[in-house]
Amino acid sequence: DSGVTQTPKHLITATGQRVTLRCSPRSGDLSVYWYQQSLDQGLQFLIQYYNGEERAKGNILERFSAQQFPDLHSELNLSSLELGDSALYFCASSVDPGPQETQYFGPGTRLLVL
Amino acid sequence: AQKVTQAQTEISVVEKEDVTLDCVYETRDTTYYLFWYKQPPSGELVFLIRRNSFDEQNEISGRYSWNFQKSTSSFNFTITASQVVDSAVYFCALSEAGDSSYKLIFGSGTRLLVRP
Numbered sequence: 001d002s003g004v005t006q007t008p009k010h011l012i013t014a015t016g017q018r019v020t021l022r023c024s025p026r027s028g029d030l031s032v033y034w035y036q037q038s039l040d041q042g043l044q045f046l047i048q049y050y051n052g053e054e055r056a057k058g059n060i061l062e063r064f065s066a067q068q069f070p071d072l073h074s075e076l077n078l079s080s081l082e083l084g085d086s087a088l089y090f091c092a093s094s095v096d097p098g099p100q101e102t103q104y105f106g107p108g109t110r111l112l113v114l
Numbered sequence: 115a116q117k118v119t120q121a122q123t124e125i126s127v128v129e130k131e132d133v134t135l136d137c138v139y140e141t142r143d144t145t146y147y148l149f150w151y152k153q154p155p156s157g158e159l160v161f162l163i164r165r166n167s168f169d170e171q172n173e174i175s176g177r178y179s180w181n182f183q184k185s186t187s188s189f190n191f192t193i194t195a196s197q198v199v200d201s202a203v204y205f206c207a208l209s210e211a212g213d214s215s216y217k218l219i220f221g222s223g224t225r226l227l228v229r230p
Contacts, residue, residue, distance in 0.1 A: 099209040
């Protein structure tokens with residue numbers, strides 16, 4: 001158990017809908033990363049937050065947004081969902097941002113868009 | 115250009131065999147970090163090891179060992195006396211000091227199947 005929690009574990013929804021994925025980092029970790037794992041794209045970085053502020057963006061679609069709250073949990077919002085958004089979404093956390101920091105991953109949320 | 119290459123898509127071995135998973139990376143940074151993660155069938159990503167670009171010492175942890183060679187830009191992972199529980203997808207990843215996002219760049223993964 002990495003100490004990173006993600007809810008829900010599974011999510012099934014329809015095209016055009018909006019969902020929210022939630023992540024709680026390890027105790028003491030200030031940095032949160034979101035990644036998407038899909039069959040065609042592999043594991044891709046989406047966005048990073050540090051202590052409530054957005055630090056970096058990756059290949060995140062405009063239909064997707066995220067935020068980190070004062071208690072350091074983070075939410076990833078996916079809207080106008082398309083079939084291609086079906087994927088495993090991971091949250092990871094580290095103490096600080098930095099290339100030397102190990103990112104610990106949560107169990108993921110498996111999203112299926114029908 | 116792919117920065118982390120795991121050319122072996124799938125490897126199948128019989129229990130107790132040794133197996134090496136290859137990882138080749140590409141970066142212009144002189145300071146970078148390499149990681150291995152394990153993704154068992156349950157789906158979570160489990161951290162195995164982190165290595166920085168200035169430390170080429172090989173590392174051994176139980177049945178696991180890692181060989182880092184800057185000259186060939188490789189960071190290979192060997193499992194000795196494999197067990198069925200080692201069956202998983204293994205990912206090699208790179209983090210670059212020059213990339214302010216400090217994101218992990220993952221390879222495509224190697225699926226290891228250990229047969230009893």
